[in-house]
Amino acid sequence: MQRWGMSQNPRGRALVSRYILDKGFYDRLRAARPTFRLVEQFIVPPYGGRGFTVRKGQAFRFTDVEGPQIGDVALWNADDPRREYFRPSHSMSVEGMFINLYTRLWSDVPMFRPMATCIEDTVRTASPEKGWHNHFPGSHCTPEIREMSTGRAGLNACHLNFLQAVEPFGLTEPDIHDNFMVFQRLRIDPVRGVRIFGKTDAKKGDIIEFFAEINLLVALSVCPSGDGKRVKDPDKLVVRPIGVEIYDTGIEPKESPRWADWRPTWRGRWVPPPPLSAAPASR
Numbered sequence: 424m425q426r427w428g429m430s431q432n433p434r435g436r437a438l439v440s441r442y443i444l445d446k447g448f449y450d451r452l453r454a455a456r457p458t459f460r461l462v463e464q465f466i467v468p469p470y471g472g473r474g475f476t477v478r479k480g481q482a483f484r485f486t487d488v489e490g491p492q493i494g495d496v497a498l499w500n501a502d503d504p505r506r507e508y509f510r511p512s513h514s515m516s517v518e519g520m521f522i523n524l525y526t527r528l529w530s531d532v533p534m535f536r537p538m539a540t541c542i543e544d545t546v547r548t549a550s551p552e553k554g555w556h557n558h559f560p561g562s563h564c565t566p567e568i569r570e571m572s573t574g575r576a577g578l579n580a581c582h583l584n585f586l587q588a589v590e591p592f593g594l595t596e597p598d599i600h601d602n603f604m605v606f607q608r609l610r611i612d613p614v615r616g617v618r619i620f621g622k623t624d625a626k627k628g629d630i631i632e633f634f635a636e637i638n639l640l641v642a643l644s645v646c647p648s649g650d651g652k653r654v655k656d657p658d659k660l661v662v663r664p665i666g667v668e669i670y671d672t673g674i675e676p677k678e679s680p681r682w683a684d685w686r687p688t689w690r691g692r693w694v695p696p697p698p699l700s701a702a703p704a705s706r
């Protein structure tokens with residue numbers, strides 16, 4: 424099934440069809456998980472952030488090591504972080520509002536390609552038929568949002584933890600964009616369109632794991648929201664660490680999409696392309 428743009432363009436069809444999810448590839452990758460070789464593991468403490476690089480073809484795993492805990496995760500191209508990073512809105516237009524097994528996380532144009540793909544998720548969601556889910560693209564808490572919701576300044580926030588994570592890599596606050604959330608229970612109110620958050624379904628030992636499609640800089644924030652349970656006093660939130668593991672998979676990623684680049688011929692406004700009959704024969 425073709426799920427996105429260009430499918431009506433006869434010249435684009437072959438190109439697009441290469442980027443429909445190759446489920447067989449990811450099933451083989453998942454079957455090989457017992458052979459993955461652990462190369463690095465560490466724990467990110469409560470109210471902390473850490474950045475780390477993952478080479479394409481490696482896998483990275485997040486584990487709620489001590490109990491339920493929400494994590495916020497941001498991605499950049501490790502080789503060109505200012506030019507390419509995870510873009511939730513574009514990713515949602517291709518993959519939908521939630522992150523499931525096989526969901527790919529896409530970057531912004533001009534690259535517009537999968538940066539990572541979910542290859543394991545052990546969280547058992549309660550009441551999924553009511554729209555609840557546990558991982559999704561979105562944004563992160565900031566000191567400003569937390570001040571707005573609590574009336575208190577000076578609280579920890581994922582924005583600060585991301586800053587802590589990326590500064591060792593030479594990035595600063597303007598390099599922090601949107602991200603995705605793991606172990607964060609949520610549903611979308613179908614009438615009001617607002618997101619409703621709940622206590623995560625993740626339990627101690629639950630994991631979510633991704634395959635790196637390109638060389639990545641990954642930042643993890645251990646969110647001060649803890650397990651997502653609503654409490655009035657932010658001092659009552661229980662915040663737990665999150666474990667990170669990086670694995671060699673021994674499997675090369677699939678080729679990234681390559682889109683027609685309109686930029687070199689851009690002259691300040693769109694001009695219709697020549698009729699198909701006048702176009703060079705497609706390959």
Ligand SMILES: [Zn+2]
Pocket residue numbers: 495563564580581582645646647648
């Ligand atoms: Zn947060």
